Amino acid sequence: MARKVPEVNASSTADIAFLLLIFFLISTTMNVDTGLTRMLPPMPEKDQKQDDVEVKRRNIFTVLINKSDRLLVRGEPMDVQMLKEKTKEFIMNPNNDPNLSEIEEKEIPMIGRYRVSKGVVSLQNDRGTSYEMYMKVQNELVAAYNELREELSTSVFGKPYQKLSKEEKDAISKAIPLRISEAEPKNVGGK
């Protein structure tokens, strides 16, 4: 007759596993980092002459934020909610309005002839502007570009921008280049 092996008491394994589990619960985080990606302009060389690139006035979409978080868009006060629509209108310029951005017909691979805008969005803020407002404005501007790209993507390729291949994405970003520039900081309203 085979000898019975005595059973090992395993009731403490659960306790050990719980200890490990609790350790991991408190010492780790689960958050995924998200954010708005942006490129800063390189610092101008010291001996380089400050020759501003000539951009015609009609091609600049100036957005100013003052220290009490108010918006001034092309000389007119505006609400944040309106900003996205105005930006889209400025970039696309559907009716060839001489006040909005210049349009240039260009040949783009995979899309064909497309009216590429020369418009530049220029964002300027004050030292006293709150970061929350600044992010709201940044977000609206990016949203305007993203929506235009989304529209072009669905009309040309028939699928959303996220599902495009690399070449198709490149073609779209050539047709609608993201041009948001931040002016050199100025200190107007104090701290």
Place this chain on the structure above:
Amino acid sequence: MATFKRKGKNEIQAISTASLPDIVFMLLFFFMVSTTMRETTLMVRTQLPEATEVSKLEKKSLVSYIYIGPPTKQFQALFGTEPRIQLNDSFKTLDDIRDFIASEREAMKEEDKPLLTTSLKIDKDTRMGIVTDVKQELRKASALKIVYAARKAE
């Protein structure tokens, strides 16, 4: 005549807990793979603003973090409530940013160096003054790729 025999005492069988460790281990492994270790202890409050157009940060090894915000409660007696810059584990000034970027670059592989991304975790009540200063310092250090950290708004 049939008699009902009592089987000794009416003892309740002990419930087997042998599978309990397995269940807990499963939970443990889930947490081990889905979380990351806390790298720095935050000494500033960073309540991120919300945005709808956010994108995910892809490679975490290429990212270095700059935190800006008012110091947390236990540091307020020492450092006040004005927003301050935190690099790694301590409060730093604007002048330290260039050294910080240089040391972050040094720690990276040669082919990854141009991909260095700086994530700015800034409290939403911060004024833009300090943010602009930090951005100027980053430009001087030619760390041009930045991410404004934000929460995804639904």
